[in-house]
């Protein structure tokens with residue numbers, strides 16, 4: 336089932352706020368590949384926002400839908416995919432990623448992430464919570480899993496254009 340690197344999709348993983356969507360869109364342009372944003376695909380499929388899905392159906396339903404959307408996108412034509420921060424936690428999603436994509440962990444220090452997520456209130460996991468403390472807990476649980484990515488790129492502080500170039504160099 337494994338496919339050669341040059342035919343693989345590129346899946347960006349990492350915590351919310353590291354810039355997966357913005358960098359992914361630019362990276363796709365740079366590589367002349369289609370781009371998809373996992374969260375937006377889920378919103379389109381569900382006909383509501385990620386926040387509303389969490390609020391009305393709960394995180395479990397969101398995760399189930401997310402896994403279906405990840406599989407559909409990764410089994411389709413080659414693309415750059417910005418995944419939601421929790422997508423890689425699903426073992427099935429992880430397996431499809433391993434088979435079909437080069438995974439890139441975009442890593443930034445938590446202070447940078449806090450600054451970025453505070454610009455927009457779209458993250459249900461942070462709502463009403465101390466963002467740094469919550470991100471610390473998420474990082475502890477997730478970094479071992481993100482660490483399975485094929486490539487790790489540090490993006491803290493840098494401009495998006497730099498992150499794009501760092502990823503292109505690392506591919």
Ligand code: S3P
Nearest residue numbers: 350351352374419420421458459
């Ligand atoms: C989540 C990250 C979000 C979104 C949802 C859950 C997570 O995506 O999928 O709020 O579990 O980290 P971004 O990483 O694009 O913010």
